[in-house]
Amino acid sequence: MKRLLQAVLVLLLVSLALFVMLRIVPGNPVAVLMGEHANEATIERLTAELGLDQPIHVQFFRYLGGAIRGDFGTSYSLGKPVSQLMGAAFVNTLLLALAAALFAWIVGGLCGLLAAIRKNSIPDRLFMGFSLLGISMPVFMVAMILQYVFGYWLHWLPISGVSDWRSFILPAIALGWNSAGSIARLVRSTLADTLEDDYIDTARAKGLSETAVIWRHALRNTMLPTVTMMALQLSGLLSGAVITETIFSINGIGRLAVQAINGRDIPLLQGTVLFATALVIFGNLIADLLYKVLDPRTRREVKE
Amino acid sequence: MKDALRRMIRANKLSLVSLIVIFLLILFSILAPWLTPYGEADMDLMHRLSPPSAEHLLGTDEAGRDVLTRLLYGSRVSLMVGIVPTLLSMVIGAVLGVTAGYLGGAVDSIIMRLADIVLAFPSMLLAMVIMYTLGDGLFNVFLTLTLMNWGTVARIARAETLKLKTIDYVEAARSIGMSKGRIIMRHILPNCIPTLIVLFTLNVPSAILTESALSFLGLGIQPPSASWGLMVNTGRQYLFNAPWLSFAPSGAIMLAVLSFNFLGDGLRDAIDPRLRRR
Amino acid sequence: MDEKLLEIEDLCVEFPTEKGKIRPVDRVSLEIRKGTITGLVGESGCGKSMTARAVMNLIKKPGKMTGGRILLEGRDLGQMGAKERRLLQGREISMIFQDPMSSLNPVMKAGKQVDEVIRLHEGADAGEARRRTIEMFAAVGIPDPERRYDAYPHELSGGLRQRVMIAMAMICKPKLLIADEPTTALDVTVEAQILELMEKLREGGTSILLISHNLGVIARMCEDVYVMYAGKVVEHAEVGALFAEPAHPYTKGLLRAVTSLREETAMLETIPGNVPQLYDLPPGCRFSNRCAFATERCRADEPALRDLGGRECACFLEDRG
Numbered sequence: 097m098k099r100l101l102q103a104v105l106v107l108l109l110v111s112l113a114l115f116v117m118l119r120i121v122p123g124n125p126v127a128v129l130m131g132e133h134a135n136e137a138t139i140e141r142l143t144a145e146l147g148l149d150q151p152i153h154v155q156f157f158r159y160l161g162g163a164i165r166g167d168f169g170t171s172y173s174l175g176k177p178v179s180q181l182m183g184a185a186f187v188n189t190l191l192l193a194l195a196a197a198l199f200a201w202i203v204g205g206l207c208g209l210l211a212a213i214r215k216n217s218i219p220d221r222l223f224m225g226f227s228l229l230g231i232s233m234p235v236f237m238v239a240m241i242l243q244y245v246f247g248y249w250l251h252w253l254p255i256s257g258v259s260d261w262r263s264f265i266l267p268a269i270a271l272g273w274n275s276a277g278s279i280a281r282l283v284r285s286t287l288a289d290t291l292e293d294d295y296i297d298t299a300r301a302k303g304l305s306e307t308a309v310i311w312r313h314a315l316r317n318t319m320l321p322t323v324t325m326m327a328l329q330l331s332g333l334l335s336g337a338v339i340t341e342t343i344f345s346i347n348g349i350g351r352l353a354v355q356a357i358n359g360r361d362i363p364l365l366q367g368t369v370l371f372a373t374a375l376v377i378f379g380n381l382i383a384d385l386l387y388k389v390l391d392p393r394t395r396r397e398v399k400e
Numbered sequence: 401m402k403d404a405l406r407r408m409i410r411a412n413k414l415s416l417v418s419l420i421v422i423f424l425l426i427l428f429s430i431l432a433p434w435l436t437p438y439g440e441a442d443m444d445l446m447h448r449l450s451p452p453s454a455e456h457l458l459g460t461d462e463a464g465r466d467v468l469t470r471l472l473y474g475s476r477v478s479l480m481v482g483i484v485p486t487l488l489s490m491v492i493g494a495v496l497g498v499t500a501g502y503l504g505g506a507v508d509s510i511i512m513r514l515a516d517i518v519l520a521f522p523s524m525l526l527a528m529v530i531m532y533t534l535g536d537g538l539f540n541v542f543l544t545l546t547l548m549n550w551g552t553v554a555r556i557a558r559a560e561t562l563k564l565k566t567i568d569y570v571e572a573a574r575s576i577g578m579s580k581g582r583i584i585m586r587h588i589l590p591n592c593i594p595t596l597i598v599l600f601t602l603n604v605p606s607a608i609l610t611e612s613a614l615s616f617l618g619l620g621i622q623p624p625s626a627s628w629g630l631m632v633n634t635g636r637q638y639l640f641n642a643p644w645l646s647f648a649p650s651g652a653i654m655l656a657v658l659s660f661n662f663l664g665d666g667l668r669d670a671i672d673p674r675l676r677r678r
Numbered sequence: 679m680d681e682k683l684l685e686i687e688d689l690c691v692e693f694p695t696e697k698g699k700i701r702p703v704d705r706v707s708l709e710i711r712k713g714t715i716t717g718l719v720g721e722s723g724c725g726k727s728m729t730a731r732a733v734m735n736l737i738k739k740p741g742k743m744t745g746g747r748i749l750l751e752g753r754d755l756g757q758m759g760a761k762e763r764r765l766l767q768g769r770e771i772s773m774i775f776q777d778p779m780s781s782l783n784p785v786m787k788a789g790k791q792v793d794e795v796i797r798l799h800e801g802a803d804a805g806e807a808r809r810r811t812i813e814m815f816a817a818v819g820i821p822d823p824e825r826r827y828d829a830y831p832h833e834l835s836g837g838l839r840q841r842v843m844i845a846m847a848m849i850c851k852p853k854l855l856i857a858d859e860p861t862t863a864l865d866v867t868v869e870a871q872i873l874e875l876m877e878k879l880r881e882g883g884t885s886i887l888l889i890s891h892n893l894g895v896i897a898r899m900c901e902d903v904y905v906m907y908a909g910k911v912v913e914h915a916e917v918g919a920l921f922a923e924p925a926h927p928y929t930k931g932l933l934r935a936v937t938s939l940r941e942e943t944a945m946l947e948t949i950p951g952n953v954p955q956l957y958d959l960p961p962g963c964r965f966s967n968r969c970a971f972a973t974e975r976c977r978a979d980e981p982a983l984r985d986l987g988g989r990e991c992a993c994f995l996e997d998r999g
Contacts, residue, residue, distance in 0.1 A: 109517050117533045232657040234609050236616050236632055237650035240639055249639045291739075294780040301734055302795050302846065303768035310792075316785050318450050335524035339613055343636075353525060354617055357532050365532065369525045392785055392830045 103381050110373050111163070118362050137182050168367035173359030178367040181352060186371070188258060189348035192340070193333045195268030200275035200329070204230070207276070208283025213310065215288050223280065230277020235336045239270035239343040256345040267344040271336045275329050282325055286318045293317075320391050323383060330379040334363045415666025418659035424538050425656060429475035438466040440473045441624070449642045459644045461635065467648050474626040474649065477538065479656065481627070482608035485545035490600050492546070493553025497586055500554065501561030511554065518551040529609055531619050541620050545607050556599060560592045561592040594671045601664035612653050679955070682712040683751060683885050684733070684854055691728050691737060700956035704909040707983075708852065715772035715876070715886040717900030717917070718891065723953065725909040726889045730856045734773050735763060769799045772847035776859040778839035782831040789827030790816075792846045799850050814845040818875060836908045837868035841875070845934070848879060855879065856887045861895060873899060893936050897921055905929050908953055908964040915989035925991040927969045964994070971995055
């Protein structure tokens with residue numbers, strides 16, 4: 097409960113900070129938008145219409161009030177309500193992020209697992225080499241290589257737009273690439289450490305096969321720190337989505353934010369950034385709760 | 401610290417190689433004008449978009465400029481933008497974090513709330529918003545990166561401080577009446593330094609990547625200055641007929657990021673045994 | 679009841695290190711007879727735990743068993759197929775470890791960890807396994823066994839955890855139980871209870887190899903004692919004879935150190951010097967650098983275990999009469 101309140105507080109502060117940052121840009125945004133040929137009267141009228149002539153705290157509370165009701169204003173550059181634009185975009189970003197996370201967890205997890213059980217051998221070094229490639233290649237590099245190889249060269253997969261489920265494959269790989277690398281490293285080191293623990297000896301002493309030892313005893317203990325990493329990953333995925341969606345021309349929250357900046361579209365920018373940040377804040381909260389559920393040691397202890 | 405470095409070098413050959421690579425990268429960027437026969441803006445419109453060859457080791461770009469030359473000049477920006485803001489954010493973050501940890505109470509709450517706000521944003525979005533507010537250009541990129549990174553540093557510095565606060569010699573210093581400021585400067589900060597140095601080497605890659613992403617989106621460094629990220633962006637239009645335009649700077653970014661990561665890992669392993677090894 | 683249950687012949691375990699190969703277990707031989715509690719005593723690092731782990735095939739890489747044989751009722755464990763050997767564990771030989779907190783899986787309920795053993799070796803289903811585990815809990819003296827079945831290790835006290843480990847080890851009624859410092863991590867009162875429990879197990883027909891550095895525990899529990907030092911067995915005798923008349927100078931030193939605690943002496947007796955490092959062993963007897971009776975011969979040649987009529991000792995002292 098306390099965490100929830102803290103999360104809401106942070107979110108409020110975040111929206112305030114965002115609001116202020118976007119408003120201290122000098123100049124009247126309406127004037128900028130209308131270009132050089134607008135006349136004074138029209139500018140003044142529009143400014144009043146949009147409520148931009150009010151003092152800043154009034155504007156903020158009006159915004160908050162609207163936000164709670166789901167109204168994030170109207171986009172300057174695209175003319176539609178921000179919430180409507182975000183709704184459509186959110187679905188794409190969500191699908192992309194989920195696909196990327198799936199890729200990252202499966203590939204990263206497998207690499208880390210296989211590396212840990214054959215520690216210090218050739219497969220280990222190979223998998224860890226891959227993971228290094230994972231964390232050091234910039235998103236755009238992976239994206240463009242994938243486009244070049246699978247789109248241009250081999251013509252196997254679509255490289256732009258959203259036509260069907262296959263459009264998500266390359267972007268998901270590009271977006272998940274970094275995470276896969278981090279997960280692989282974390283899984284390997286955690287699993288390798290876990291396999292040195294005493295209760296693993298006990299499990300082996302009971303006669304369990306190596307597979308059972310790893311699957312039933314080691315992995316559950318390995319999951320705990322990896323779950324905490326999930327929280328950080330969400331933030332990273334949303335960040336990476338900005339680039340991935342731009343390169344693959346997918347209409348998602350990230351690309352919307354870029355469009356907002358290019359169009360000097362404050363409501364749109366504000367809406368997208370606020371939305372994404374809220375996702376991260378609540379994602380972290382859920383990850384914390386998940387950890388509590390998975391680790392019995394954090395539940396209340398019953399003393400004998 | 402010195403013996404940690406020595407330990408690392410002995411144990412981890414890869415870290416040593418990365419240290420050398422980083423050193424060379426910095427050296428090359430400084431010596432750029434002397435390393436290449438071409439000027440930074442020399443155009444050769446007869447040979448636009450030519451693939452790597454003996455004369456142009458990494459080919460030429462859309463204006464006929466030698467890619468390798470642009471890479472070298474671009475490294476100045478990209479490396480500086482990776483290192484300097486990270487350093488600054490280290491200093492700011494360390495001071496704020498240690499102060500928050502040591503003084504506790506309201507000061508702690510305020511500083512940590514500020515850090516929470518900064519850390520709640522997905523990094524690219526935060527960078528984009530700040531750049532929007534400040535406007536684009538090199539200086540503002542510096543500022544943005546500094547503002548983004550101090551949060552993690554502050555959190556870690558605060559955690560270290562909390563641990564150190566209760567260590568015996570700090571209590572002893574307090575009992576003889578040493579002022580808070582002096583205790584912070586003489587006992588707490590120096591003990592945070594090894595962790596902070598490791599953090600520094602591991603944060604530089606993310607700064608380099610953020611700048612290149614920003615420039616890639618057209619929101620960071622602007623032409624005619626060159627940065628690796630910007631080069632990737634311009635190269636993108638020619639991805640299919642002149643892929644080297646994008647892949648050369650991407651590769652350079654990757655090299656820098658890898659090296660700093662290896663170095664950071666090696667340093668961390670060298671320092672950690674004091675604290676962690678079973 | 680003089681049948682041999684376990685025979686270890688010339689066991690060697692090697693570990694590669696930066697300073698060369700070391701042998702924490704160097705040609706160790708011992709026998710455990712059915713229905714007895716046999717003690718293996720020595721200070722930390724002498725190789726006793728490693729010997730036990732060799733029997734259970736639990737030696738951590740990069741170490742491995744490099745020589746000797748281990749025979750369970752005449753069967754050579756080294757000649758068995760991997761699966762056959764693995765299935766012996768938990769069913770015919772079991773082991774319990776020193777620290778029950780770290781030896782139990784912290785995220786798994788206690789009862790389930792015991793269930794695993796019967797489900798694996800006897801194919802029991804979940805319901806039957808649970809029933810038998812609760813029975814076993816009661817048998818090893820765990821109060822309120824049904825509630826404790828669902829408890830996590832951190833919710834139990836040290837003594838209870840060790841009982842859970844014993845339940846786990848005994849549920850398939852193994853012939854041999856290896857207990858590696860079972861009470862070292864426990865309070866003295868709890869220790870007494872656990873030892874009592876172990877005596878009951880022996881009465882039930884299980885033979886026990888009890889490993890400890892605590893001479894008091896060994897004296898109380900064992901019929902037969904092996905003393906190890908720096909990777910080798912230096913003395914083997916019946917418990918009474920060992921404590922009354924130790925033959926090897928090391929054993930003598932150990933006993934003196936313990937009894938000096940009880941007597942009203944001004945000085946605590948210790949054995950001077952240090953245990954030699956395994957990569958830096960003297961050519962002769964490994965105890966020679968600390969032995970009050972050492973001679974040139976001791977420093978040059980390694981004494982083998984020789985039979986002294988019902989007991990064995992690896993020392994040249996006896997030659998001098």
